[in-house]
Amino acid sequence: MGRSGHNPEREAGSPTFSPSAELPPLSPDDLGVLRRLGARWQVGEAVRTLPVDPQAGEIRSSGVGAAGRPAMLFVRDGAGQLTVTPTAERQDTAEGRAVGGLRRLLLGRPLTSESILRERMPKFIALPVLASDLLSSVAYGPEAMLVVLVLAGSGALGLSLPIAAALVVLMIAVGTSYRQTVYAYPHGAGSYLVASDSLGPRAGLAAAAGLTLDYVLTVSVSVSAGVAAITSALPSLAPYSVPFALAVIGVLLTGNLRGIRVAGNVFAAPTYLFLAAVLGLIAAGFVRAAAGGFAVVAPPPIPAAEGLSLLVVLRAFASGATSMTGIEAVSNAVPVFRPTEWRNARTVLTWMVGILIVLFAGLTLLIHFNGLVPRADQTLLSQLARLTFPTGPWYAIIQVATALVLLLAANTAFNDLPRLLYFMARDGYVPRRFLHLGDRLALSNGLIALAVAAAVILVAFGGRTHSLIPLYAVGVFLAFTLSQIGMVNHWRHHRAPGWRRRASINGVGAALSAVVLVTAAVTKFTAGAWVVVLAVPLLIFMFGRVRRHYDHVQDALGLHPATGTDRRLAPAEEEPPAVVPQQVRHLFLVPVARLNQAALRTLAYVGSLGRPALALHVSPERGEADRFRTQWATWGDHIPLETILSPHRVIIQPLAAYASALRLSHPDLTLTVVVPDVVVDHPWQRLLHYRTEQRLRRALRRHPGIVVTSMPTHLAR
Structure with a gap:
């Protein structure tokens, strides 16, 4: 039935159903690998210099709570630890609040993890x-x-x-x-x-x-x-x-x-x-x-x-x-x-x-x-x-x-x-x-x-x-x-x-x-x-x-190398690749359909990261491609642009094929595709827009080394 695998909870003899069962502890062998990998990390001081102070008291929302004060989202228990309040657990949309209200009506108020003994x-x-x-x-x-x-x-x-x-x-x-x-x-x-x-x-x-x-x-x-x-x-x-x-x-x-x-x-x-x-x-x-x-x-x-x-x-x-x-x-x-x-x-x-x-x-x-x-x-x-x-x-x-x-x-x-x-x-x-x-x-x-x-x-x-x-x-x-x-x-x-x-x-x-x-x-x-x-x-x-x-997931994602059998801690030279920052080479890809505020916000975000970036535009005909390149030059050509001509007017697959081919020719490269995304006010309005990010994510999910994310732009009310 496959190798038995390591189960820290079973070995520890956990006597009850634990809310932490989904997050079992690491084994001593894995902790040893983690310690050696951490020693190899090289990051600049800029990474640890935060633009905000996360220790600055409780975190409150923009809504109004009791006594007219902003509602509290988290309570600080100590340095580096917050506790979620019920306010932070509530959905922030009308549909989510309605579903949450129905759940509380049918099931009652949620119980804390500490209540498990009383149950x-x-x-x-x-x-x-x-x-x-x-x-x-x-x-x-x-x-x-x-x-x-x-x-x-x-x-x-x-x-x-x-x-x-x-x-x-x-x-x-x-x-x-x-x-x-x-x-x-x-x-x-x-x-x-x-x-x-x-x-x-x-x-x-x-x-x-x-x-x-x-x-x-x-x-x-x-x-x-x-x-x-x-x-x-x-x-x-x-x-x-x-x-x-x-x-x-x-x-x-x-x-x-x-x-x-x-x-x-x-x-x-x-x-x-x-x-x-x-x-x-x-x-x-x-x-x-x-x-x-x-x-x-x-x-x-x-x-x-x-x-x-x-x-x-x-x-x-x-x-x-x-x-x-x-x-x-x-x-x-x-x-x-x-x-x-x-x-x-x-x-x-x-x-x-x-x-x-x-x-x-x-x-x-x-x-x-x-x-x-x-x-x-x-x-x-x-x-x-x-x-x-x-x-x-x-x-x-x-x-x-x-x-x-x-x-x-x-x-x-x-x-x-x-x-x-x-x-x-x-x-x-x-x-x-x-x-x-x-x-x-x-x-x-x-x-x-x-x-x-x-x-x-x-x-x-x-x-x-x-x-x-x-x-x-x-x-x-x-x-x-x-x-x-x-x-x-x-x-x-x-x-x-x-x-x-x-x-x-x-x-x-x-x-x-x-x-x-x-x-x-x-x-x-x-x-x-x-x-x-x-x-x-x-x-x-x-x-x-x-x-x-x-077992396959554990072999692929575990801190120890995949061996197919149980064994002792692997030598350092067999540790997983590309898990320290200096081994990662970045290239950002930005699909741009038209130059509007959503696209410009996404380009500004990518440009602020200080990493190489490339914009992609898929055009149904040559005349439109030439017109877009002219618009791009008017903007200032701050980021390199590649136009792709798609005679049959297919959009998603050419973008996915280009990203996949680029990654295949440069296996050491990590591609991050950042898609401009318009956030609408109501679920029915999603039908009125292309869901480019979801469709591109589905097309690229089987390709290693490619990250698909989005830069949301909210409609002004």
Whole structure:
């Protein structure tokens, strides 16, 4: 996957998401090269003699602030350091101010970098936020298991209890394993980091690919299932299910863009409501069953569609395992907890797994006691609630709570995928813009990418939950399996006290997760799982291409010379060329279409620099070229002029070709193209002018040694 590269932040063991992650420190080797290069610089005193005094107090704007005084832009903290004020961060155009006002209305006021610790979540908020996906899956997990068993006839439904027992063992094994993962890797990243460190980069990328697909599908499936629950109760809304689902994704995105703490406070209540409603249902159901002596009601006779076989049992086991999606959420999100992060994360994970087992086992037993079977017109949870609460408001409360938690189950993905992308971006496998913390200290780019991807999938599948479910389990159990195997290797390599017991727990989890993975991939392949089976290697390939690009950038731009392999500090004679002033030879090129104030200001600017300069004029015919040269002579011919005749009236390409040819014939020359630019008052007015600078920049961006810039001239008001 290319050379590993140097990652100072990873080596330093940065425990949290840092606003400085986009600007990592230099390595000791790079600092050594930088010191030697600086010693070779030769600049005159004129370069260090500034025409202004940058230490002269605060810097104020031309606008008016409080008490009629000019608004303060920067506050000086000390020699050579300023702190930006909100005034300096505001846009200075009407359009920019309108966009900024809308952002503040939707997202709130920006938070300072120092506020990142205050944005973390306490355990009672982290539990519903990170458990919403896991707990909501019990609304459909037991039913998914019974839907497969009933294919072998109603007689096969008795196998639901031993299969559920095996699933409880899997839940305990995987949950215990992730507790150990949080302890061994207290900085987060879960399956990706475990698999990368213990099994190698490709295994880590496979886990990341599986989780990425799972999180995107979590949003699509959860939102579409929640909307389906609402449209089932209100059929008149069915034609608008897709726009409604997109609106829900938009609300989730906006809530999470407002920051971790705000999103947690807003989205915690529905999860607690669902938890209370289902626990109340289970308690009332067992009281009712105890009154009847726990007698088992025989299910209605259903003819077998296929014979009972090991494959059917495995399919039921794999389908029921969808109740575990989201169990890895805590290990990915350790940094969102208040200190001590890993200890609080383990506590919440234990709560989550315990609640999951109680809900899953309780609902499965009650469904078995009451002889309920899957129906096309009503979910098993709805049947059980209607049977347990035939009168009163409790049935409606359970249905509303279920719909809400299914809608908000997507919030787990909004908490975890941006953090996974953060760690991958730190390692160079996805764009580094995923390291950026937004106005509210949220990983905004990851949130937006997740929302867009989920919306595309939801629209592509028409918001149909049953079409998305077959894609759902493969990716997450791929991550589970790799994480468990990685933890086995981790304990084998470190051999801390009790490592054999820990490795055995992870081994059991790995074996059971692998069974679910293979069964789901094989049995659901033709139903849609083939998409995930093909998408995982495609994502791994894409991650590798991104990493190779960043490695190439590091080789080309790093302070050490490009070698293609890691090695010690290079000798001085191999240091990068043309990084000291005395090695740079300048020539300024000034394209001039007509002699007006914009052109004359640009020529005056270039002339003030005291470096060689050449003006270029492209003419459509010889007569115009002669006329322009006469005008140039009238001006005084202060700068050499080259006229280019373009019979086909092409402007940009001849200028680019001339600059490129000049640079090619003189490789030691640095060309700076300074374009006169008229700055208009309104965006629509740009359409009335040639955008010469942008077009020339695009034409020359692939040519080395050529700089394109502009000299702006503002229209007089």
